[in-house]
Amino acid sequence: MxxxxxxxxxxxxxxxxxxxxxxxxxxxxxxxxxxxxxxxxxxxxxxxxxxxxxxxxxxxxxxxxxxxxxxxxxxxxxxxxxxxxxxxxxxxxxxxxxxxxxxxxxxxxxxxxxxHQEEEETFQIESIDGREDGYYYGVDSDSLEGVTINELEGKVKIHN
The missing domain is CATH 3.30.70 (Alpha-Beta Plaits)
Structure with missing residues (x-):
């Protein structure tokens, strides 16, 4: 047992x-x-x-x-x-x-x-847009749509 x-x-x-x-x-x-x-x-x-x-x-x-x-x-x-x-x-x-x-x-x-960790991906920022929840950065990536960064609250949101 x-x-x-x-x-x-x-x-x-x-x-x-x-x-x-x-x-x-x-x-x-x-x-x-x-x-x-x-x-x-x-x-x-x-x-x-x-x-x-x-x-x-x-x-x-x-x-x-x-x-x-x-x-x-x-x-x-x-x-x-x-x-x-x-x-x-x-x-x-x-x-x-x-x-x-x-x-x-x-x-x-x-x-x-x-x-195994996936390799880091680098990308170019294509556009920047101010929003209520921070700045949205559109990117040229196959796996990401963009990233929203709220510097005041210290938050990062990744859009797939």
């Missing part, structure tokens, strides 16, 4: 209001009984972790993660790595929950070819 060994933890992320966040987390536990996670608090910052194994997200985690996003002031990265004896490859994943509701998921690929 083999044992699954793992560790799961998030960064400490600032929440909008600790009391409200505690209430929402309790409601999430009640609404999603398949979810398993522990919480730790430090000066208005929340950490999610598993004290014994892997954080278990619900089978359909979108609503759970969207509700978690509502209490965040800054992004929360939840990471998990684990393995079962020598029978299976290690598995690893990361979910990043942003306060605006955006959710990104990444996994560790089994295929070594998937770990």
């Amino acid at each position: 083999t044992v699954y060994s793992s560790v799961s933890v998030s960064n400490y992320a600032e929440v909008t209001d600790e009391e409200t966040a505690r209430e929402i987390l309790q409601a999430l536990r009640e609404s999603f009984p398949d979810a398993y996670f522990q919480t730790a608090w430090h000066e208005g910052h929340l950490k999610i972790y598993a004290d014994n194994g892997t954080i278990a997200l619900p089978p359909e985690p979108e609503q759970f993660l969207e509700e978690l996003a509502e209490i965040l002031e800054e992004p929360m990265m939840i990471r998990s790595v684990g393995f079962e004896g020598c029978r299976y490859k290690p598995d690893a994943w990361q979910v990043t929950v942003f306060p605006d509701g955006e959710i990104t998921r990444n996994t560790m690929p089994d295929d070594p070819e998937q770990t």
Whole structure:
């Protein structure tokens, strides 16, 4: 018999209001009984972790993660790595929950070819257009349409 060994933890992320966040987390536990996670608090910052194994997200985690996003002031990265004896490859994943509701998921690929970084692409700027959300730079690229840069907010948006 083999044992699954793992560790799961998030960064400490600032929440909008600790009391409200505690209430929402309790409601999430009640609404999603398949979810398993522990919480730790430090000066208005929340950490999610598993004290014994892997954080278990619900089978359909979108609503759970969207509700978690509502209490965040800054992004929360939840990471998990684990393995079962020598029978299976290690598995690893990361979910990043942003306060605006955006959710990104990444996994560790089994295929070594998937770990290669693509080469950088250079391009020429064809046009510049001022917009509400920053300056849009149209480019001559097969893979990019353009880039919007908002210097005031420090944001860059890539248009594919």
